[in-house]
Amino acid sequence: MNVTRRQILAGLAGLGVVGLGAGNMRYWLGRPENVATHDYELIAAPLDVELVPGFKTPAWAYGGQAPGLELRCRQGERLRVRFINRLSEATTIHWHGIRLPLEMDGVPYLSQLPVLPGEYFDYDFICPDAGSFWYHPHTASGEQLGRGLVGPLIVEERVPSGFRHERTLSLKHWHVDKQGAFTAFSVPREAARGGTPGLLSSVNGTHNPTLALPAGQIVRLRILNLDNTLTYRLMLPGVEARIYALDGNPVEPRPLGKEYWLGPGMRIELGVLIPEVGQEIPVRNGPLRLATLKGVASSSEAAGAWPPPLPANPIAEPDLARAEKLRFNFEWAGAVSVGVEQGAAHSFWQINGQAWDIDDKSCVERPIATLKKNSHYIFELRNLSQYQHPIHLHGMSFKVLSSNRKTITPYFTDTYLLGKNETAQVALVADNPGIWMFHCHVIDHMETGLMAAIEVV
Template sequence: MGVSRRQVLTGLAALGVLGIGAGGARYWLGRPRHVTTHDYELIAAPLDVELVPGFTTTAWAYGGQVPGVELRCRQGERLRVRFMNRLPEPTTIHWHGLRIPLEMDGVPYLSQLPVLPGEHFDYDFLCPDAGTFWYHPHTASGEQLGRGLVGPVIVEEREPSGFRHERTLSIKHWHVDPQGAFTAFSVPREAARGGTPGILSTVNGSHNPTLELPAGQVVRLRLLNLDNTHNYRLALPGAEVRIYALDGNPIPPRPLGKDYWLGPGMRIDLAIRVPSAGTELPVRNGPLRLATLKSVASSEAPGDWPPALPANPIAEPDLARAETLRFNFEWAGALSTNAEQGGPFTFWQINGQAWNISDNSCMERPIATLKRNGHYIFELRNVSQYQHPVHLHGMTFKVLSSDRKRIEPYFTDTYLLGKNETARVALVADNPGTWMFHCHVIDHMETGLMAAIEVV
């Protein structure tokens, strides 16, 4: 690398992460008076919410709500967020799926120093791609995401998309007991399997809500899996639904079909033709109802299906000259010895290497080094009986094929790798830096299933 991690951090320290006073509103998001420095101010702070009826849960919130307030900008614009930490511990923000410079990626001790309680940090980057994305910490991820620090980012298309109506559905399970108290975010025996499941499902912070949609209209539904662990088998039985985008990237519109598996960190943009007023349609996770869509009378003329969304400006990998790299996602429970010395459990590894979340020097030992603007095929092999939503920071890859299912190639930042599945994905390594490459089941990530990939 041209510069070391230590040099980067020294430079960051020289720039200064400024503290701010305790005065003013506790929660606030809005356009500030002085827009020369930033467009939004976003506070992370404790917030009492009623997840379980009649009981209070002290969650951690962005902008005074859980999941966090929706941030919006337009494709090609800068998103400038002054992030203020009012939590009792350090944190950062990672902008999941957005192709941005390394110094804005929110990985502590790699791209920035942790934002300490009472401090703020200015995130400032261009948004090259339109689509549905999200934001969350990359510090103490199991607990911080588990307490509610997740939120959607919507980057609107440069030109009108053709959709007159849209709704965002942020889906999340919570680790709470029947009285609303938080339970363990990670249980070792579960982390060594599919991950520690939450108990209470919510959409936009409410259990099984009813969401009203205008009858006769075609509505864009942006669904995000903001969960620590759960893979959702999404279904809208009885509805006329088409898929328009996967993980922020447009595809040729096609029917949803029976269901679609949405792993942690993944997103899907659907278009639904809303039936006549008074009709109710379920949004399901397999047999379980997540929410109800209720059509209400509309004075607008009936809408029609919009055209396909415009493609994002992502470089097309040249498969004929691409170098192939292989990554095995493996169970390594026999290696879980770190905990005996007070370190984290180690249940998972990539290519025989288990990430130690307590050792920041892991970032200095990348599992692969890519040449800038080089073309690569990653062969992802799951050597386990559990699903892994594989996420790459900083870049977008194209899913080519799978030995378990038929694939219509598409671009994404997160691929749900099924049990014993081998998939091939391709990319152009056009974003320099050292990028995290990990499973987005947070239990798996924090017990070894993460690596660093360097682009030089």
């Protein structure tokens, strides 16, 4: 079925897709009765940033910064964001990890039209789960995320977490040269392998910063991988650190250990005992330093006991005894699209023998699987390649059950890092109707075939 822009506009008129007039530059929403709200006017616009000292990089920013403005909401409350596009091209916002209605998911030509330059779109949804999430476009993803259109979304618990201090660390490598000019966001040779790497590391938009934290205190570090490509081998040597949540979902607190592999789109929440005044601890990607945490004097009292486990999110528990099993093979295709001219999309990757074509808007009409609403499923995820794939599902969370390569303590997530030649089993209840994207979050892989649609009816 071919859908015209006019038809989609008519269907979405009630969602707030309109042209941006000169008199509408400021926006405020009142508080509905008995519901506290966090309301934002979020603008995407060009912004020169100094990533390399002495040079300017023509980034794209949310809310006047890159990575973007940290948005916050409380669990169970409504988040209302008027998104304004002041870029030179169309874009959307996808709210990564949030279980929301399809029409708010930000996938162009599926849940909404792209927001054109000068237009705005009102995103309006309840945040059912507490945790660390993020937002980014789902249009021209390689370039738009690469230029800086990424940002954290923090959903706070309904009740105090037990942490008195916290800090968000947004990790991102930039595709820039030594003069701060952008290099290629995607190179076919690299896209067919592990993905095109960025060249300059940053934490909260700064290369190798020193972050002052209250000495002797237990601090909640929310660490988000907002990178196009890179999987971080996260290390905090010489400090006591415990894992409290993975990808927005609480786990039973346990030591971080030597390292944790954090793929693109993934998040981890740590409790970290900050050292005494003047002492420093490195945040590393393997042997490479990303940032330094430095203990500074504060007026806080003694740290006290470690906080208790975070409360579980209200995700339906899959019944494995009656779950239907589906298999998904993630594999290399290694072909250039037939009949295309130079510069057109490549198809290097596929799921179950199907390569997604990002230029074909009708792909969403051919879901790779159709699930029955409220039925239970086990997905067998098989990586038939030598490269890692962080597999992300929109609209729903799934429970990681097992792996043939490592020991798994079951936990809920929206993104699982599938290692080379790994087979993992995850389970879910298909409780959110719609057509949902299912893809690798290495953006190079997604844009060269490693994406599919899963329908829930």
